[in-house]
Amino acid sequence: MKTIYILWLRQLKRYFRSKSRIIGSLGQPILFLVALGFGFGPIYAKAGGGNYIQFLTPGIIAMSTLFTATFMGIELIWDKEFGFLKETMVAPVSRIKIMLGRTLGGATVAVLQGLIVFVLSLIIGFRPVNWLMAPLAMVFLALIAIIFTALGTAIASKMEDMHGFQLIVNFLIMPLFFLSGAIFPLNGVASGIKYVVMINPLTYGVDGLRAALTNVGTGVGILGDLGILLGVAIVLVAIGGYLFSKVEI
């Protein structure tokens, strides 16, 4: 337990100490909220969708959690490069604990990042429908964070260096984000895309978050979302843990 705690603590300390990184990684979600929110708002309203900021905000919160979580996982590469990983690998602790500590630390940071975006969204006019549902929203945020930190860790365990990083951003993270219903409603998309959307775990994260914050859910319902995310989280943590235990340095 103490092992997991100290690894978790390390991730948090690193996060709070790099103020420039916190601010830097808020740029994109704010831009998306403001530019898309106010840009598409009138069209969205005209099309009969209602208030676009209400629709968009859960998506953008999910996005910033997705990005932060994946990067926190992939940060493992830096630890390989800067040597710190070796220090943990020769310590008398199991690799599973190391992986869990790192993943929980990364996920906590990703949740914090999502919460900051949530607070900022209140400033530009987002209003949760029911504050009593906030704890449930936190659960969804945490699940998104754990899933994608574990995914990042799994990828980083297999990557030799940062060369493939751009590839992962453009061919994995961006598609996951755009095809999750984060920025536009999914009813009516072409059937080919629909299947991609259905196998994308972020879809259920965005849907659950939106249902918890604005009471508008679609598809499998809020409990369905929860179940699917839990399942995916368990599978991905297992895969991440397995691949991490095979890392050779």
Add this chain to the structure above:
Amino acid sequence: MNDEKIIQVNKLSKNFKDIKAVNNISFEVRKGQIFGFLGPNGAGKSTTIKMLTTLLHPNSGEIIINGKNPVKEPDAVRKAFGIVFQDPSLDDELTAWENMEFHGVLYSIPKQIRRQRIEQLLKIVELWDRRKSFVKHYSGGMKRRLEIARGLLHHPKVLFLDEPTLGLDPQTRNNIWEHIKELNKKEQVTVFFTTHYMEEAERIADYIVIVDHGRIISQGTPSELKKKTKTKNLEDAFIKLTGRKIREEEASSMDNLRMRRRVWGRRQR
């Protein structure tokens, strides 16, 4: 020094595809010894250290460290050694104190003893006054000293040092070896080191094993090695034993990372 063996290596081999990186080597390290493990690039030094420190599994042969086999009881062996890697393995974003704390918790040293030992060790390596500085503000020599202190925090029986003085100026190198010798005496810790600086090895080591192409080609005390090769110093003895040919190692992705780190320094963070 006594006759008790702290490390026993018996017919150890490791292959990577069809390359025999380590080929049937056997040697022993006595308790309290300062043991030099020398060889040109690509001789199999790092592979051997990785096997000794549980990071790699041997293809054949046996290792016993402090009475335990690293393949069968990795955690027992891990508790018995400390290591300073060739590349720094500190967290730059943490302070010296925090790096030590982290290590202490990983090795489950009880809080009170941990605090006490951290203070004692940081004082020995003269970093106590700088314990609250971030490691990123440390010089190369300070980082090395901190790593040595950290490697000793859990009171290991053996301290592995993989090129501990690489890239440091002569003052710092001397200073580091003085610390190592002092700790070897004070803490009764066995020191297993590699280096490319032969004059250091000659000065420090009680016993030396020279490897090349994955095999042991000679061993003995520095003076025995000089006598065997009829040379004046260890450097000449080393060259005579291993030849003048320059070894080419294929660059691994890790080397590339290392290179980039040197080139861009800390701009990444």
